Amino acid sequence: MRTEASPDYLNNHITKEMEEQFNISGDLLSQAIENADGVPYQLTFGTGVGDGSFMNVGFGVKQLFGISPEEFTEMLFQQMIEEIIPGSEDIPVDPVETREKIISGAIRKYKAELLVKTPGGEKKWIRDCSIPVIDDKTGKATGLLGIFFDISEHKLTLLELGRALDRATESDRLKTAFLNNIPHEIRTPLNAIVGFSTLVNEPGQLMQSRLEFQEIITHSSDHLLEIVDDVVEISKIEAKVIRIINKEVNLNQMLQRVYDRFKPDAAEKNILLRYDAPMDEKEIIITTDGYKLFQSLNNLLSNAVKFTFEGKVEFGYTFKEDKIEFYVSDTGIGIGVEHQPNIFKPFYQAESSSTKRYEGTGLGLSIAKAYIELLGGEIWFTSEPGKGSVFCFNIPGPGKNSNRPRYSL
């Protein structure tokens, strides 16, 4: 037998003397490897992956996997592996495929990072580097000579660095999006308030005009307040200081309130607005944070009405297993696939700021998502450009501890 890295004179005629010399240098090499915190091993292949046997395994395996060298079998090792990240493109993730490629000689240097769960339940990242041991007669690999390194600390540092980078990138994106979007969003209602406040006091204005100006001022002030509220709310969400205040909520009354709020906007755009509550229950009382549930529905409805120009907007809820599932569907402009992964991110809008036609801060969906998750639910959607969107979310329903609904028929 020879290893791929062995010099050729060792391949065929190994004299007793050479073998002894090799064993001595092999021992020394093992010691040197262990000194460098590696665990050397030799694996002889069996009939399949897991059937092989380890030999000359370094003592460090005890510290690495909590197993003594004698207990360390290939079967146990394969069972411990939870994830494999190949070190090069020619190495497959699948161990069987890898083994076939090693045996045939297609892989001459194996390198991979493995996530393993030791028999003691500890998770560790290791680097496994090996070279095949080739049988001279067949030219095929019969085993591996390799080294395990514990890279858990290194992996953890990388993971933390990655997270820190993500946080920094996200906070940079938020700052840029905030600076690009909010001044523009605030200026519009503020200009209206300043302009119409001057006009309303001008002598000679008709009563009717004064009333109209006042209405614009009220609407703009409300809109301004909403923007400020959303910005404050998203800051609280980011800072994780939002608390849930559970109270009894009458669901059908809430749907009616949402309907009343959006009916005038829908009527103005000539689109149908309707809601659907379960037919057989007049009153459904659940215990949840009513404000957050209302705001979530409100934000979804606000988008549905805003982005729909013909057809209808429908909303409602149904009971699904132990959850209550809400939906808001529209026949509006829909959301392009390229935007779909991002629309729950704060300040994200499908429209670019230069061609912006719709009012909005890009905060409605991120606030709704955060609220729904705080209520113990999930939000998702399907959408097709030109056809419309359906947003759904659920919250714990019957049978779920404090949010257990009470039905009054």
Ligand code: ADP
């Ligand atoms: P905005 O204040 O811009 O509506 P949101 O966070 O509520 O902010 O929504 C983010 C973006 O997702 C919107 O700007 C829009 O591009 C897209 N979007 C959300 N809901 C819909 C919908 N029902 N139809 C089409 N696009 C939508």
